[in-house]
Each structure stands twice: as C-alpha cells, then as structure tokens.
Amino acid sequence: MNIFEVLGLIGGLALFLFGMKVMGDALEKRAGNQMKTILGKMTSNKLKGFLLGAGVTAIIQSSSATTVMVVGFVNSGIMTLKQSVGVIMGANLGTSITSWLLALTGIEGDALWVNLLKPASFTPILAILGVFLYTFQKNKKRADTGLILLGFAVLMFGMDMMSDSVSSLQNNDNFTKILTMFENPILGVLAGAVLTAIVQSSSASVGILQALSATGKVSYAAAVPIIMGQNIGTCITAMISSAGANKTAKRAAAVHLCFNVLATVIILPVYWILDSIFDFAISREGATELGIAILHTGFNILAVIILMPLSNVLEKLATFLVRDKGEKEHAKLLDERLLATPAIAIERCRVVTGEMAHVAMDAMAMSLDMLSAYDPKVAQKIMDNEEKADKYEDRLGSYLLQISTNSLSEEDSASVTELLHIIGDLERISDHAADMLLSAEELNDKKLSFSPSARHEVEVLSGAIREILELSLKAFEEGDLTAAVMVEPLEQVVDKLEEILKKEHIQRLQRGECSIEMGFILSDILGNIERVSDHCSNIAGCLIETRHGSMDVHKYLRSVKHGDTEFSDYFSYFETKYSI
Numbered sequence: 001m002n003i004f005e006v007l008g009l010i011g012g013l014a015l016f017l018f019g020m021k022v023m024g025d026a027l028e029k030r031a032g033n034q035m036k037t038i039l040g041k042m043t044s045n046k047l048k049g050f051l052l053g054a055g056v057t058a059i060i061q062s063s064s065a066t067t068v069m070v071v072g073f074v075n076s077g078i079m080t081l082k083q084s085v086g087v088i089m090g091a092n093l094g095t096s097i098t099s100w101l102l103a104l105t106g107i108e109g110d111a112l113w114v115n116l117l118k119p120a121s122f123t124p125i126l127a128i129l130g131v132f133l134y135t136f137q138k139n140k141k142r143a144d145t146g147l148i149l150l151g152f153a154v155l156m157f158g159m160d161m162m163s164d165s166v167s168s169l170q171n172n173d174n175f176t177k178i179l180t181m182f183e184n185p186i187l188g189v190l191a192g193a194v195l196t197a198i199v200q201s202s203s204a205s206v207g208i209l210q211a212l213s214a215t216g217k218v219s220y221a222a223a224v225p226i227i228m229g230q231n232i233g234t235c236i237t238a239m240i241s242s243a244g245a246n247k248t249a250k251r252a253a254a255v256h257l258c259f260n261v262l263a264t265v266i267i268l269p270v271y272w273i274l275d276s277i278f279d280f281a282i283s284r285e286g287a288t289e290l291g292i293a294i295l296h297t298g299f300n301i302l303a304v305i306i307l308m309p310l311s312n313v314l315e316k317l318a319t320f321l322v323r324d325k326g327e328k329e330h331a332k333l334l335d336e337r338l339l340a341t342p343a344i345a346i347e348r349c350r351v352v353t354g355e356m357a358h359v360a361m362d363a364m365a366m367s368l369d370m371l372s373a374y375d376p377k378v379a380q381k382i383m384d385n386e387e388k389a390d391k392y393e394d395r396l397g398s399y400l401l402q403i404s405t406n407s408l409s410e411e412d413s414a415s416v417t418e419l420l421h422i423i424g425d426l427e428r429i430s431d432h433a434a435d436m437l438l439s440a441e442e443l444n445d446k447k448l449s450f451s452p453s454a455r456h457e458v459e460v461l462s463g464a465i466r467e468i469l470e471l472s473l474k475a476f477e478e479g480d481l482t483a484a485v486m487v488e489p490l491e492q493v494v495d496k497l498e499e500i501l502k503k504e505h506i507q508r509l510q511r512g513e514c515s516i517e518m519g520f521i522l523s524d525i526l527g528n529i530e531r532v533s534d535h536c537s538n539i540a541g542c543l544i545e546t547r548h549g550s551m552d553v554h555k556y557l558r559s560v561k562h563g564d565t566e567f568s569d570y571f572s573y574f575e576t577k578y579s580i
Helices: 003-030 032-040 046-060 063-076 081-094 096-106 112-117 119-136 140-171 173-181 185-199 202-215 220-233 235-241 247-278 289-321 336-340 342-370 376-404 410-445 452-478 481-511 516-547 553-560 565-577
Strands: none
Touching (some): 003 046, 003 202, 046 063, 063 202, 063 336, 081 247, 096 140, 119 140, 140 202, 235 247, 342 410, 481 516, 481 565
16 A cells, blocks of 8 residues: 555545544434433333344444443433343444445446445435535524434545555455454454454444455455454443443443453354354455445344343343442432433433422422421421532532533423523522521420411411422423413412411501511511422423423513413412412
8 A cells, every 4th residue: 555545544534433423423413302212211121121222322323322321321320230231232233234334335236226326326415415404404403414414424435435545455465464364263353352442433443344345355254253353342432431430330331341252252163163164165255345234233133142041141240240349339310421412411310300309399398397396307307408409409500511512402402401490490499498497496496386367377378389399390290281381370379378468467466466576487488488489480481481492481471471361260270279
C-alpha cells in the first residue's frame, strides 16, 4: 500500500466510525418513545428479556451501549441480575443487523434491481435527502430522520473508501501471510478481541473485517475466530463501565464476558475439530461481506441456543467471579450510565420523582395529623422526609440538567422541563409540611387547642388538602389527566375555605371564643395549606400543558377558570363535599 491508500484507509475508517456514531445517536433520539415502551416491558422471563435486548440493540446499533445500559439498570435497582442475563444475550444478537446492512456493499450483478441495491446507487440519494431534512426541516423528528440517513450515508461512504484502499492488497503476499496467521484459532480470537476493544464496537470491527474481505484474502477459516474474538472484545466497554458500580452491576458486566467467552470456548473447538476431520472446502475460500454477516449472526444465534438453558450457570459464574465481600450495598438512585440513553434516563427520573412525591406528600399528611395528636416520633419522620425531599431535588435537578446538555427530541426536552418544575413544587410541599409541624409543636408546647367549631373547620380543610394531594400524585404517577383536571377546581375550593375560616375566626374573636395567639397559629396553618394547594395546582397544570405541547401553566390555569363547564361542575362538586 502506498501513502495515499493508507490515508484512504484511515479516512474511510474515520468516516465509518463517525457515521455509525451519528446514525446510532439519531436512531436512539428518534426512537425515544419506543425505548420507554420497551423498558416498561422489562421482565424476569428469559425469552422476553432476550427479545428486549435484541430490540434495544437493533434500535441503537450497539451491543456495548445496551450492555452499559444494563449495568446502569442493575446498579440503580431497576433490573435484577437474573433479568440482565437474557437482555445481554439479546444484545449480542441485535448487533448483527449492522453487518447485514454493510453486506450490501458486496452485492454484484448487472441486473437493474441488483444495481439499485448497491450502496453506490442509493447512498447519494439518502445523503441528499438527509441534508435536506436536517437543514431545512424545523420539525425535530424529521431533522433526526435526516441525521439517520446522513449517518448511514457517511457510514457507507467510509465502508467504500476502506474497501477501495485495501483492494491493492489482494496481490500482496505479505498481507496474505498475515491473514493466514489468523487461521490459528488463538491468534484469530486475540486479533478480533483487540481490534474491537480499540474501536469499542463489535459492529465497527465486523465492518472493518467486511472491508478487508473485499481483497478476497480473508478466508472463512480466519474470519470465524476473528468474529468470535470480536464478541469478546466488545465486553471491554461494559467492564470499564462497571468500575465504581455495586457488586451486582459488576456481575452483570461479568455475565456479558462469560457469555461470549463460553460461547467461543464451546463453539470454536467444535468447528476446528470438524474442519480438521472433514477439511471443509469453504474454510479456505475468501470470505465475502455477506458471508461474514451470516457467520456473525450464526455464531450469536448458536451461542444463545447453547447458553440460554444455562443462564443460571452464567449467573452463578458471575457471582463466583465477583465475590460478595460482606458489605451492605444500596442501589444507586440515578446512574450516570443511563445518561448515554436520554429517553431511558428521563424515564428513570420520572420513577425517582414519583418516590420524591410520596416522601413530600407523606410528610404533609403526617403534619396534618399532628394538629390533632402530637407525636415526637412522627415529628422526626416529618423532618427526615423534608431532608430526603431536599436531597431528591438536588440530585434530580443536577441529573436532569446533565440530560438537557444532550441533543434531545421535542418530547424528551418537554419531559425534562416538566420534571424540573415538578420537583421544585414537591420540595416546597415538604417545606410547608415542616412549617406545619412548627405550628403543631407550638400548640403542643403551649397546651393550646382549637375550639370545637374551629377544629371541625380545620378537619374539613384537611380533608380537602388530603384529596388534592392524592389527585396530584395519581395524575403524576398514572398519567391520569382526569385526576389532573380535578385538581384546579379543588384548589379553588381550598382558597374559598381558607377565606371562610379566616372570617369565622374573626367572629369567634369578637365573641371571645378564641384567643389572638390561636389566631396567629391558625393563620400560619391556613397559609401553609393554601400554598400546598397552589403547588398541587402547579403540578397538575404542568402535566396537562405538557400533554398539550405547551408549558405555560399560568395561562392554562387562567383559561380553565373562565367559562369552562367541566371546571364549574367539579368546583360545585367539591364545594358541596367540603362545605362547612
């Protein structure tokens, strides 16, 4: 090879890797909703887990990325080690789709339909269409589709450049000798593993092998161990990613390594022995792009067939390799590994925000109970919950801001904004719960109590605020827009009740039935309750507006109060239910 061919090979490899990265990222962004749906169907059933792994990898075009994601799931407690085994097996098979796309470069023939299938025929059209969609379309989904087409076109151009640059090697005896060395199973496996560990992608290393096969000098005898080594080399990404994770996550990465090593240890000797006995003629023939794609897929299918029934053995082997040191470990709340897949990282944030909602709203419910029966132990729980809510807001806020630095789809961007608003409201609810506790402590310390009529009024108001908390939580956790729509009318009833209680208190003062000191405490209680109802209204309004493609919560709240029949009906219902 001369210097220009070497530069062509390097340039082709750079374009190939860049195109694969661009296409994979765009596919991942474009398929955000599907990724969330697939994640929601996660199960301990091995077959479904296998299909999950294959599906996700087919979408994002990288078994390494899927396995890193799995390590993040296990580290966060979303997935168990048992669940991860099937998903990892599926990831190995899902990555084979890239080799089939690249096999199109090896199509030969003069027929019109054959020429149309050649990348040289359709790649320029895809590139032009991709540029048009990405440059001129304001719709983000169409722009992402343009990036997918552009990434694929660049990938194919890079593949062609690599194939053209190595074509002169077909008559090079030294090159032939080097490739013949890899017919030695051990050397072939090592070569494949090292190459994949360097480029951090089995899809990319298989593509490089397919490009080299254009010389006609890569025999099937050399291709078989190299492909097996490539599957082992792709494990390095997950192994590196598991550093710093808990032991269960490290075991998930170990499962990936054990699966590929065992598959190679079982299948390669069988192939080598049979080839030695029967001397397969095809083993000495030059491998084609299509042949390599078939080998890659066939090896992964065979590995799954052999090792799927032994998934428990893989799990035990990983447990043996990563020993339990006796330390108590906890699942990580939000794992940085999930940031590589924004759609799934956002879904994880939604789950954690649900946990925060329970913490904040439980604190508020306990504070309401403390007004009638003070308990020091419950008081400590309220303060603990308030502290937890602060930590949740800090961690979620930082994590969501990290997610927002990525290029997100419109829907994912709206979800990040929605969650940032909601965690702020939830944190304030926990703050008001702590403020309510102070009022309860003052009542207890000063041996004060409400008059019978005031106690009844506070109980009615407490019932309304408990329901508004429940409706807000249901709206968020279940995506129940009916519950969300009911929040604002109830919030207006709470405001009305607050005014009624203030007037009733003034009348009791005038009759000498209540003290000014109790009035100050009641005022604090009413203020906190009213603000909590406002935050619940913000949460519900945010959820409704996000579903309608807007984030102007205040505009929505103004609109529903004027001439909305549904709002009026719910307001009348709650006004009757919580009448004094």
